[in-house]
Amino acid sequence: MFGEEYSDKVIDHFMSPRNSGILPDPDAEGMCGDPNCGDSLTIYLSVKDNIIEDISFLVYGCVAAIATSSMTTELAKGKTLEEAAKITDKDITQALDGLPENKLHCSALGAEALKDAINNYYVRYRLK
Amino acid sequence: MTKQIVYADNAATCALSEKALEAMLPYLKAEYANPSSVYSLGRDSRRAVEKARETVASAIGALPEEIFFTSGGTEADNWALKSLAKRFEREKRHIITTSIEHHAVLNTLGRIEESGFEVTRLGVNEFGQISIDELCCAIRGDTAFISVMAANNEIGTILLSPEIGSRARERGVIFHTDAVQAVGHIPIDVRAMNIDLLSLSGHKFRGPKGTGALFVRRDSALLPDMLGGGQERGKRSGTENVAGIVGLAAALDDSVKNMKKNSERVCALRDRLIEGVLKIPRVRLTGHPVKRLPGIASFVVECIEGESMVMMLDHYGICASSGSACSSGSQEASHVLLATGLPEQLARGSIRLSLSEDNSSEDVERILQICQGRRPPAGIVAIMEIIRALKCIFGFSAASYFIFSVRRLAFVSSPIRWLSKAFCMALLCVHLSSRPFSIYGSAASYCLASAVAKYQAIIMLT
Numbered sequence: 001m002f003g004e005e006y007s008d009k010v011i012d013h014f015m016s017p018r019n020s021g022i023l024p025d026p027d028a029e030g031m032c033g034d035p036n037c038g039d040s041l042t043i044y045l046s047v048k049d050n051i052i053e054d055i056s057f058l059v060y061g062c063v064a065a066i067a068t069s070s071m072t073t074e075l076a077k078g079k080t081l082e083e084a085a086k087i088t089d090k091d092i093t094q095a096l097d098g099l100p101e102n103k104l105h106c107s108a109l110g111a112e113a114l115k116d117a118i119n120n121y122y123v124r125y126r127l128k
Numbered sequence: 129m130t131k132q133i134v135y136a137d138n139a140a141t142c143a144l145s146e147k148a149l150e151a152m153l154p155y156l157k158a159e160y161a162n163p164s165s166v167y168s169l170g171r172d173s174r175r176a177v178e179k180a181r182e183t184v185a186s187a188i189g190a191l192p193e194e195i196f197f198t199s200g201g202t203e204a205d206n207w208a209l210k211s212l213a214k215r216f217e218r219e220k221r222h223i224i225t226t227s228i229e230h231h232a233v234l235n236t237l238g239r240i241e242e243s244g245f246e247v248t249r250l251g252v253n254e255f256g257q258i259s260i261d262e263l264c265c266a267i268r269g270d271t272a273f274i275s276v277m278a279a280n281n282e283i284g285t286i287l288l289s290p291e292i293g294s295r296a297r298e299r300g301v302i303f304h305t306d307a308v309q310a311v312g313h314i315p316i317d318v319r320a321m322n323i324d325l326l327s328l329s330g331h332k333f334r335g336p337k338g339t340g341a342l343f344v345r346r347d348s349a350l351l352p353d354m355l356g357g358g359q360e361r362g363k364r365s366g367t368e369n370v371a372g373i374v375g376l377a378a379a380l381d382d383s384v385k386n387m388k389k390n391s392e393r394v395c396a397l398r399d400r401l402i403e404g405v406l407k408i409p410r411v412r413l414t415g416h417p418v419k420r421l422p423g424i425a426s427f428v429v430e431c432i433e434g435e436s437m438v439m440m441l442d443h444y445g446i447c448a449s450s451g452s453a454c455s456s457g458s459q460e461a462s463h464v465l466l467a468t469g470l471p472e473q474l475a476r477g478s479i480r481l482s483l484s485e486d487n488s489s490e491d492v493e494r495i496l497q498i499c500q501g502r503r504p505p506a507g508i509v510a511i512m513e514i515i516r517a518l519k520c521i522f523g524f525s526a527a528s529y530f531i532f533s534v535r536r537l538a539f540v541s542s543p544i545r546w547l548s549k550a551f552c553m554a555l556l557c558v559h560l561s562s563r564p565f566s567i568y569g570s571a572a573s574y575c576l577a578s579a580v581a582k583y584q585a586i587i588m589l590t
Contacts, residue, residue, distance in 0.1 A: 006439075014436070015443060035473070039433075060473075062435040 006063060007097035013067035018074050019056045026056075028124055030117025032109050039065045039106065041113040043073065045121055050080050057113075064103035071095050072110030085118045087111055131445040134491045138423055139281055139309060139482035140449055144375070145334035151378035152336065155371035163368050164359065173370050180377030187384045188326065189317035190343050196350070196360050197373050200340035201308035201329030203353075205232040207364075208304050208325045208342055209275060211351040213240045216272035224248045224266050224274045224301075226258050227467040230281055232327075233306050234463070237275070245272075255416035256285035256468050264295050273302040273324075278310035282451040282464040282480060283415030284424030286314060293322025302348055308332055308340075312383035313391065313421055324348045328380075330372065334484070335379035339372040390485040394422040397483050397492050401425045404496035405481075414465060414478065426451070426480040428470060437479050444498045451478040 006014070026044035033040035039061030046054035055077050059069040071092050076084040089107035093099050099107060135143075155176060161169035163177050178192070185192045198204045213223075225237055227249045241247045248266045250258045258276065267274075274296050278288035288305055296303040304325040307316060311326075312333025318326055325348065330339035344350045356365030383390070402425045405411055410430040429437065434450030441448050451462035461475035481495060 011439075011443075014439065060431065060433060062433050063439045065433075066436060 006067075006100065009071075009095075009097045010064065010067040010099065013070040013074075013096065014063045017066055017070035019070065019077070020058070021056050022058060023054055023056050028117050028121035030113045030115065030120055032113035032116060033061075035060060039109055041065070041069050041109050043069075043113045043117045045117045047081065047121055050082075052076050052079055052081065052084055061106065061109070062103070064099050064106035065109055067096055068092055068099075068106045068110040069113075072114055076114055081118050081121065085115055087114060132494070134446045134487075134494050136481040136483060136487065136491070136495060137447045137449050138484035138486075139284075139332070139421075139480065141331045141337060142334050142484050143486060144336055145379050145382055147382045148335050148375040148379040152371040152375040155374055159370070163370060164357065173368075176374050177368050177370055180373045183377040183381050184328075184341055185343075187380045188311065188328075188343060189319045191346065193361070194343050194346055196342045196344065196363055197368065197376075198340045198342055198364065199338055199369070201230075201306070201327050201332070202232040202340075204327035204329070204340045204342040205230070205306050205308075206236050207350075207353045208327060208344070209233065209236045209240060211353070212273045212302060212304065212325070213243070213245060214351055215349065217244075220270045220272035222246045222248070222268055222271045224250065224263065224271060224276075226250045226252060226276055226287065228252055228256055228280055228282075228464040229275070229277050230306055230308065232308075233275055233277065250276075252467050254468050255419075256280055256283050256287070256414075256464065257416060257419070258287060260289070260291050260295065263292065264299075267295075267299045267301055271299070271301050273304055275304040275306065278305045278307035278316065278326075279314065279421050280415065280464060281309045282462055282478070283426045283468070284309075284420035284482075285415040286310070286419045286421065288316070288321065290321045293324075296324075297322045309421060309424075312380055312387070313423065315387065318343055318345070325350075330376035330379065333379055333383040335376040336372050339369060339376040341376070386485075391422045394483055394485055394487075397487055397489060398423060398425050400489070401481060401483070401492045401495060404492070405499055408500055412474075414468065414470070423483040424480065425482070426478065428465065428474050429477045429479060430474060432477050434476060434478050437477070441479075441498065446495055446498060448479055448481050451475075451480060 022042075023044040023046050025046070027047045028045045030043045030045075031040065039059070041057060041059045041061070044056045045052055055073045057069045057073050059066055061069075072087070075087055075091065075095060079087075089104075089111040092107040092110050093104065096107075155173070159169070159172055159176070161167070161173045163170060163174040165171075165173075177197075181192045181195045181197070184190075185195050198207065221244060223237060223240065223245055225233065225247060229237075237247050250262055250266060252258055263274070263276075274292070276287055276292055279286045288307070288310060292305075293303050302324045303322065304327075305323055306327050308327060308329040309332060310316060311328040316323075316326070323343070324345045326343040328341050328343070330341075331337040342350075350363055352363045352365075354365045357367075359365050359368060402413060405425065405427055406413060408429075412428050414426045414428055415424070438448055438450045451465055461470075461472045462478055465475035465478055466472065483492070
């Protein structure tokens with residue numbers, strides 16, 4: 001980590017992740033990563049009137065991966081699908097007050113899994 | 129607010145011993161002369177260095193002139209291997225080592241391999257042990273030397289046995305051992321074990337950091353490493369780190385004299401720790417159950433990544449480490465654990481707790497208390513195990529769908545349903561407020577997520 005530390009926000013989200021677990025009856029789920037040999041994140045969505053009403057995640061990974069996943073769900077909750085799809089890894093990193101440089105790739109995990117979930121929602125309900 | 133710190137990473141480094149500090153102090157203050165200087169103050173420093181050399185030599189059964197002081201274990205390994213390779217490069221170009229060496233040996237031999245040597249890396253069994261027969265079979269006519277670590281730093285397994293040295297001697301092959309983790313902790317006698325070269329590091333037995341030594345048997349020629357003023361009998365130039373050398377010797381002397389007593393105590397603590405941690409579901413011991421270093425307790429935990437565990441334990445004031453290196457962007461599983469045959473996902477969930485004589489049984493109890501968390505009642509455990517089995521068979525979401533549909537089918541009057549729901553919520557709160565890496569009580573990671581999922585499932589069921 002060469003002098004770079006986790007921000008307080010990262011530690012906070014790591015120690016008490018928001019929205020972890022699985023939704024009982026999700027409208028869609030999205031995945032990113034390979035569960036057999038790396039970090040992996042699954043995001044569950046529950047959508048009502050085009051708005052993400054509930055969201056949850058399961059993650060396997062390091063401190064940054066856990067914090068990123070938690071923050072992703074926090075950012076996406078309550079947003080419309082279009083807005084949520086626009087969340088980038090930079091937004092997530094920023095919301096966490098930054099990540100150590102060698103952990104920046106973790107924030108891509110959150111953004112991609114979210115996009116995948118939204119895509120799957122569209123596919124499932126043939127909205128696109 | 130002061131947090132109670134439990135230091136359980138003594139295999140990484142440990143506190144300087146009082147004896148070492150005391151021995152060092154004069155050489156950091158009044159006795160600062162260069163040992164190469166001829167006046168009396170200089171001669172005092174020289175005497176201190178030579179006395180330290182004698183102490184180190186007698187601790188491993190060597191002669192004083194066979195000890196060369198270095199800046200640490202890594203330098204000793206680099207020096208030994210590069211020197212041997214250079215010496216044999218024209219006649220013998222084959223090296224035997226193991227697949228679980230420390231990076232100081234692993235990477236040095238990698239570089240030597242690039243220069244045209246052939247390296248045989250012996251595999252290990254699930255406990256991290258090599259087979260002596262395999263070692264003998266690997267010895268060829270052009271084998272220059274063997275390098276086998278005395279004990280592994282990640283899993284604590286002891287690899288050094290007198291047989292390795294005697295077989296190497298029979299076949300006329302030089303034997304180097306990286307004994308950084310072993311010296312001062314287990315008995316080592318270079319003569320009895322037929323060791324030709326041995327690397328050791330001061331700060332692993334409570335000496336100062338930045339100190340180490342290389343033992344080289346008298347008749348196996350060692351090429352100079354550093355060139356300059358010709359210190360260390362021309363083999364390693366550079367003004368001696370007098371205070372460091374004196375501290376290393378004092379710490380080693382202390383460790384060797386108290387080895388039996390310390391080892392018994394630390395082994396008992398370690399066994400208590402291992403026993404307690406293994407009570408946590410889905411945790412496995414790594415390394416050999418018995419033939420391991422006194423202080424090292426190492427595990428892999430399903431479903432939780434190593435760094436997360438280390439950070440979580442850190443939050444509760446416990447210093448531990450994980451074998452999984454998570455530095456260069458991509459997280460790599462430990463080469464040691466992969467070599468013992470663990471799947472990559474499991475190998476990434478490694479945790480190492482290493483104790484020393486400084487640790488008390490209260491420390492161990494505290495670690496266990498933090499790690500185990502509070503266990504839910506047996507009935508809940510049984511239900512959760514059923515749900516886990518469902519998860520294993522049908523996958524996560526399928527299990528939750530299954531449970532969800534059961535709930536839909538179930539006809540329960542609403543007051544009872546709400547009551548049991550509240551009961552389960554309360555249980556959930558209790559367990560989430562408790563401790564890391566118990567599968568039922570983790571506040572983070574997949575583990576937590578699955579715990580939540582299980583509770584949600586129970587809540588739904590009711």
